[in-house]
Amino acid sequence: MAKWLAKSEPDECGIDDFAQSPDSVIPWDGVRNYQARNFLAQMAVDDEVFLYHSSCKHIGIAGIVKVVRDAYPDPAQFNANSPYHDPKSTPEKPRWQAVDFAFVKKLPRLIPLDELKSLPGLEQLPLVRKGNRLSVMPVSEEEWQTILQQV
Template identity: 50%
Template sequence: MKSEPDELSIHDLQRLGHARWDGVRNYQARNFLRSMQVGELFFFYHSSCPQPGIAGIGRIAASAYPDPTALEPGSHYFDAKASAEKNPWSAVDVEFVAAFPGVLSLALLRSQLALSDMALLQKGSRLSVMPVSAEQWQAILALSSEGR
Protein backbone atom coordinates (compact mmCIF):
# COMPACT_ATOMS: atom_id res chain seq x y z
CA MET A 1 0.00 0.00 0.00
CA LYS A 2 1.43 3.37 -1.06
CA SER A 3 1.22 6.65 0.79
CA GLU A 4 2.94 9.96 0.34
CA PRO A 5 4.95 10.43 3.55
CA ASP A 6 3.89 14.08 3.87
CA GLU A 7 0.30 12.79 4.14
CA LEU A 8 0.92 9.64 6.21
CA SER A 9 4.34 8.07 6.75
CA ILE A 10 5.31 4.86 8.50
CA HIS A 11 6.60 7.03 11.35
CA ASP A 12 3.27 8.87 11.55
CA LEU A 13 1.52 5.50 11.79
CA GLN A 14 4.01 4.41 14.45
CA ARG A 15 3.30 7.54 16.49
CA LEU A 16 -0.48 7.26 16.03
CA GLY A 17 -0.68 3.48 16.39
CA HIS A 18 -3.56 3.34 13.93
CA ALA A 19 -5.07 5.45 11.16
CA ARG A 20 -7.67 5.45 8.41
CA TRP A 21 -6.30 4.57 4.95
CA ASP A 22 -8.45 6.63 2.60
CA GLY A 23 -8.29 8.56 -0.64
CA VAL A 24 -7.94 5.57 -2.99
CA ARG A 25 -9.50 6.78 -6.25
CA ASN A 26 -8.76 3.99 -8.70
CA TYR A 27 -11.29 1.16 -9.05
CA GLN A 28 -8.71 -1.63 -9.31
CA ALA A 29 -6.80 -0.37 -6.25
CA ARG A 30 -10.12 0.06 -4.43
CA ASN A 31 -11.01 -3.56 -5.20
CA PHE A 32 -7.66 -4.74 -3.83
CA LEU A 33 -8.31 -2.62 -0.71
CA ARG A 34 -11.78 -4.14 -0.30
CA SER A 35 -10.35 -7.66 -0.51
CA MET A 36 -8.01 -7.14 2.45
CA GLN A 37 -9.02 -8.88 5.65
CA VAL A 38 -8.64 -7.80 9.28
CA GLY A 39 -5.26 -8.98 10.54
CA GLU A 40 -3.68 -9.09 7.08
CA LEU A 41 -0.22 -7.52 6.87
CA PHE A 42 0.90 -5.10 4.16
CA PHE A 43 4.07 -3.37 3.14
CA PHE A 44 3.95 0.39 3.71
CA TYR A 45 5.45 2.08 0.65
CA HIS A 46 6.49 5.75 0.65
CA SER A 47 5.71 7.30 -2.75
CA SER A 48 6.13 10.70 -4.41
CA CYS A 49 9.07 11.61 -2.20
CA PRO A 50 12.85 11.98 -2.54
CA GLN A 51 13.45 8.30 -1.69
CA PRO A 52 10.46 6.14 -2.62
CA GLY A 53 10.45 2.61 -1.26
CA ILE A 54 9.13 0.19 1.31
CA ALA A 55 9.41 1.74 4.76
CA GLY A 56 7.76 -0.85 6.99
CA ILE A 57 4.80 -3.09 7.72
CA GLY A 58 1.23 -2.34 8.72
CA ARG A 59 -1.80 -4.47 9.53
CA ILE A 60 -5.44 -4.13 8.49
CA ALA A 61 -7.36 -3.25 11.67
CA ALA A 62 -10.85 -2.83 10.18
CA SER A 63 -12.19 -4.07 6.87
CA ALA A 64 -13.36 -1.78 4.09
CA TYR A 65 -16.11 0.75 4.71
CA PRO A 66 -17.33 3.79 2.71
CA ASP A 67 -14.58 6.41 2.47
CA PRO A 68 -15.93 9.53 4.24
CA THR A 69 -13.45 11.82 2.44
CA ALA A 70 -15.42 11.31 -0.78
CA LEU A 71 -18.30 13.23 0.83
CA GLU A 72 -16.26 16.10 2.32
CA PRO A 73 -16.28 19.10 -0.07
CA GLY A 74 -13.06 20.47 1.45
CA SER A 75 -11.19 17.20 1.03
CA HIS A 76 -8.63 16.62 -1.69
CA TYR A 77 -10.45 13.29 -2.20
CA PHE A 78 -13.95 14.76 -2.54
CA ASP A 79 -16.07 13.09 -5.24
CA ALA A 80 -19.05 15.20 -6.32
CA LYS A 81 -20.73 12.07 -7.74
CA ALA A 82 -20.59 10.22 -4.39
CA SER A 83 -23.42 10.37 -1.86
CA ALA A 84 -24.10 8.82 1.52
CA GLU A 85 -26.35 6.31 -0.23
CA LYS A 86 -23.98 5.60 -3.12
CA ASN A 87 -20.32 6.01 -2.26
CA PRO A 88 -18.11 3.99 -4.63
CA TRP A 89 -14.94 4.56 -2.60
CA SER A 90 -13.63 2.59 0.37
CA ALA A 91 -11.29 3.11 3.29
CA VAL A 92 -9.79 0.70 5.82
CA ASP A 93 -8.31 1.19 9.25
CA VAL A 94 -4.67 0.21 9.61
CA GLU A 95 -2.27 -0.19 12.51
CA PHE A 96 1.48 -0.02 12.89
CA VAL A 97 3.53 -3.23 12.96
CA ALA A 98 7.15 -2.30 12.16
CA ALA A 99 9.36 0.37 10.61
CA PHE A 100 12.39 -0.85 8.67
CA PRO A 101 15.82 0.50 9.70
CA GLY A 102 15.92 2.24 6.33
CA VAL A 103 13.69 2.53 3.29
CA LEU A 104 14.06 -0.35 0.81
CA SER A 105 14.56 1.79 -2.26
CA LEU A 106 12.89 1.24 -5.58
CA ALA A 107 16.35 0.69 -7.12
CA LEU A 108 17.12 -2.03 -4.57
CA LEU A 109 13.76 -3.71 -5.17
CA ARG A 110 14.30 -3.62 -8.93
CA SER A 111 17.70 -5.29 -8.52
CA GLN A 112 16.16 -8.39 -6.95
CA LEU A 113 15.44 -11.28 -9.33
CA ALA A 114 12.88 -12.67 -6.87
CA LEU A 115 10.84 -9.46 -7.28
CA SER A 116 10.97 -9.18 -11.08
CA ASP A 117 7.25 -10.02 -11.44
CA MET A 118 6.11 -7.77 -8.59
CA ALA A 119 3.26 -5.47 -9.69
CA LEU A 120 4.93 -2.46 -8.04
CA LEU A 121 7.97 -2.81 -10.28
CA GLN A 122 6.16 -3.08 -13.61
CA LYS A 123 6.36 -0.13 -16.02
CA GLY A 124 3.28 2.08 -15.77
CA SER A 125 2.16 0.57 -12.46
CA ARG A 126 0.69 3.42 -10.46
CA LEU A 127 -1.80 1.64 -8.22
CA SER A 128 -1.75 2.67 -4.57
CA VAL A 129 -2.84 -0.79 -3.42
CA MET A 130 -1.61 -3.98 -5.08
CA PRO A 131 -1.05 -7.62 -4.19
CA VAL A 132 2.25 -9.16 -3.09
CA SER A 133 2.84 -12.92 -3.44
CA ALA A 134 4.10 -15.02 -0.53
CA GLU A 135 7.47 -15.41 -2.28
CA GLN A 136 7.76 -11.65 -2.83
CA TRP A 137 6.81 -11.05 0.81
CA GLN A 138 9.62 -13.32 2.00
CA ALA A 139 12.17 -11.76 -0.37
CA ILE A 140 11.33 -8.27 0.92
CA LEU A 141 11.47 -9.39 4.55
CA ALA A 142 14.93 -10.83 3.86
CA LEU A 143 16.05 -7.47 2.44
CA SER A 144 14.69 -5.62 5.47
CA SER A 145 16.56 -7.89 7.88
CA GLU A 146 19.81 -7.13 6.08
CA GLY A 147 19.42 -3.55 7.29
CA ARG A 148 19.11 -2.03 3.84
Protein backbone atom coordinates (compact mmCIF):
# COMPACT_ATOMS: atom_id res chain seq x y z
CA MET A 1 0.00 0.00 0.00
CA ALA A 2 1.58 3.21 -1.20
CA LYS A 3 1.68 6.57 0.51
CA TRP A 4 1.25 9.97 -1.12
CA LEU A 5 0.99 13.66 -0.49
CA ALA A 6 -1.48 15.95 -2.23
CA LYS A 7 -1.59 19.73 -2.07
CA SER A 8 -4.80 21.65 -1.80
CA GLU A 9 -5.91 25.12 -1.02
CA PRO A 10 -8.10 24.88 2.07
CA ASP A 11 -10.38 27.52 0.58
CA GLU A 12 -11.11 25.04 -2.18
CA CYS A 13 -10.95 21.71 -0.45
CA GLY A 14 -9.16 21.33 2.84
CA ILE A 15 -9.18 18.70 5.56
CA ASP A 16 -12.20 20.36 7.15
CA ASP A 17 -14.24 19.73 4.03
CA PHE A 18 -13.49 16.05 4.47
CA ALA A 19 -14.05 16.14 8.23
CA GLN A 20 -17.45 17.75 7.83
CA SER A 21 -18.71 14.81 5.83
CA PRO A 22 -16.54 11.90 6.96
CA ASP A 23 -18.53 9.30 5.05
CA SER A 24 -18.58 11.04 1.72
CA VAL A 25 -16.31 10.69 -1.24
CA ILE A 26 -14.61 13.71 -2.72
CA PRO A 27 -13.33 13.55 -6.31
CA TRP A 28 -9.78 14.79 -6.68
CA ASP A 29 -9.97 16.41 -10.07
CA GLY A 30 -8.45 19.35 -11.87
CA VAL A 31 -4.87 18.12 -11.75
CA ARG A 32 -3.33 19.62 -14.90
CA ASN A 33 0.30 18.75 -14.61
CA TYR A 34 1.70 15.68 -16.31
CA GLN A 35 4.01 14.57 -13.55
CA ALA A 36 1.28 14.89 -10.95
CA ARG A 37 -1.14 13.09 -13.22
CA ASN A 38 1.25 10.21 -13.62
CA PHE A 39 1.35 9.80 -9.87
CA LEU A 40 -2.44 10.04 -9.64
CA ALA A 41 -2.70 7.23 -12.15
CA GLN A 42 -0.58 5.02 -9.90
CA MET A 43 -2.83 5.46 -6.89
CA ALA A 44 -4.82 2.45 -5.77
CA VAL A 45 -7.70 1.90 -3.38
CA ASP A 46 -6.61 2.03 0.27
CA ASP A 47 -3.49 4.09 -0.40
CA GLU A 48 -3.14 6.82 2.20
CA VAL A 49 -2.49 10.45 1.39
CA PHE A 50 -1.25 13.36 3.45
CA LEU A 51 -3.38 16.39 2.74
CA TYR A 52 -1.23 19.50 2.56
CA HIS A 53 -2.64 23.00 2.80
CA SER A 54 -0.98 25.53 0.52
CA SER A 55 -1.47 29.20 -0.35
CA CYS A 56 -3.11 29.95 2.96
CA LYS A 57 -2.43 31.23 6.43
CA HIS A 58 -1.35 27.95 8.02
CA ILE A 59 0.76 26.09 5.50
CA GLY A 60 1.51 22.45 6.20
CA ILE A 61 0.19 18.91 6.51
CA ALA A 62 -3.29 19.00 7.98
CA GLY A 63 -4.62 15.47 7.78
CA ILE A 64 -4.87 12.11 6.08
CA VAL A 65 -7.25 10.91 3.41
CA LYS A 66 -7.40 7.63 1.54
CA VAL A 67 -7.99 6.52 -2.02
CA VAL A 68 -11.42 4.94 -2.48
CA ARG A 69 -11.47 4.76 -6.27
CA ASP A 70 -8.66 4.04 -8.67
CA ALA A 71 -7.81 6.62 -11.29
CA TYR A 72 -10.46 7.34 -13.93
CA PRO A 73 -10.74 10.02 -16.63
CA ASP A 74 -11.34 13.41 -15.04
CA PRO A 75 -14.83 14.47 -16.22
CA ALA A 76 -13.95 18.15 -15.89
CA GLN A 77 -11.66 17.97 -18.89
CA PHE A 78 -14.68 17.43 -21.19
CA ASN A 79 -16.82 20.15 -19.63
CA ALA A 80 -16.61 23.36 -21.62
CA ASN A 81 -17.96 25.29 -18.64
CA SER A 82 -15.34 24.02 -16.26
CA PRO A 83 -12.18 25.95 -15.48
CA TYR A 84 -10.45 22.59 -15.91
CA HIS A 85 -11.78 22.12 -19.43
CA ASP A 86 -9.18 20.88 -21.89
CA PRO A 87 -10.27 21.28 -25.51
CA LYS A 88 -7.51 18.98 -26.66
CA SER A 89 -8.84 16.08 -24.63
CA THR A 90 -11.46 13.67 -25.94
CA PRO A 91 -13.36 10.83 -24.25
CA GLU A 92 -11.59 8.45 -26.61
CA LYS A 93 -8.20 9.78 -25.60
CA PRO A 94 -8.55 11.39 -22.19
CA ARG A 95 -5.56 13.36 -21.12
CA TRP A 96 -6.28 13.85 -17.40
CA GLN A 97 -7.08 11.54 -14.55
CA ALA A 98 -8.94 11.89 -11.27
CA VAL A 99 -9.24 9.71 -8.17
CA ASP A 100 -11.70 9.72 -5.29
CA PHE A 101 -10.63 10.43 -1.73
CA ALA A 102 -12.37 9.84 1.58
CA PHE A 103 -11.67 11.18 5.04
CA VAL A 104 -9.35 9.31 7.37
CA LYS A 105 -8.42 11.84 10.01
CA LYS A 106 -7.40 15.33 10.81
CA LEU A 107 -4.04 15.50 12.52
CA PRO A 108 -4.19 16.71 16.12
CA ARG A 109 -2.03 19.60 15.02
CA LEU A 110 -0.99 20.95 11.66
CA ILE A 111 2.62 20.21 10.85
CA PRO A 112 3.95 23.42 9.35
CA LEU A 113 6.13 23.60 6.29
CA ASP A 114 9.11 25.10 8.08
CA GLU A 115 9.06 22.17 10.47
CA LEU A 116 8.94 19.71 7.59
CA LYS A 117 11.89 21.50 6.03
CA SER A 118 13.96 21.01 9.15
CA LEU A 119 13.12 17.34 9.67
CA PRO A 120 16.00 14.98 8.98
CA GLY A 121 14.92 12.33 6.48
CA LEU A 122 12.69 14.46 4.30
CA GLU A 123 15.42 15.93 2.13
CA GLN A 124 14.25 13.94 -0.89
CA LEU A 125 10.60 14.90 -0.58
CA PRO A 126 9.81 17.28 -3.45
CA LEU A 127 7.54 19.30 -1.15
CA VAL A 128 10.42 20.78 0.81
CA ARG A 129 12.66 21.45 -2.16
CA LYS A 130 13.08 24.98 -3.34
CA GLY A 131 10.80 26.05 -6.12
CA ASN A 132 9.01 22.74 -6.33
CA ARG A 133 5.45 22.96 -7.57
CA LEU A 134 4.50 19.33 -7.84
CA SER A 135 1.00 18.95 -6.39
CA VAL A 136 0.86 15.16 -6.10
CA MET A 137 3.92 13.21 -4.98
CA PRO A 138 4.88 9.83 -3.56
CA VAL A 139 5.93 9.57 0.06
CA SER A 140 8.15 6.69 1.14
CA GLU A 141 7.23 4.59 4.15
CA GLU A 142 10.19 6.09 6.02
CA GLU A 143 9.13 9.63 5.18
CA TRP A 144 5.58 8.83 6.20
CA GLN A 145 6.68 7.58 9.61
CA THR A 146 9.07 10.50 10.08
CA ILE A 147 6.23 12.92 9.53
CA LEU A 148 3.77 11.02 11.72
CA GLN A 149 6.26 11.04 14.59
CA GLN A 150 6.10 14.84 14.56
CA VAL A 151 2.39 14.89 15.29
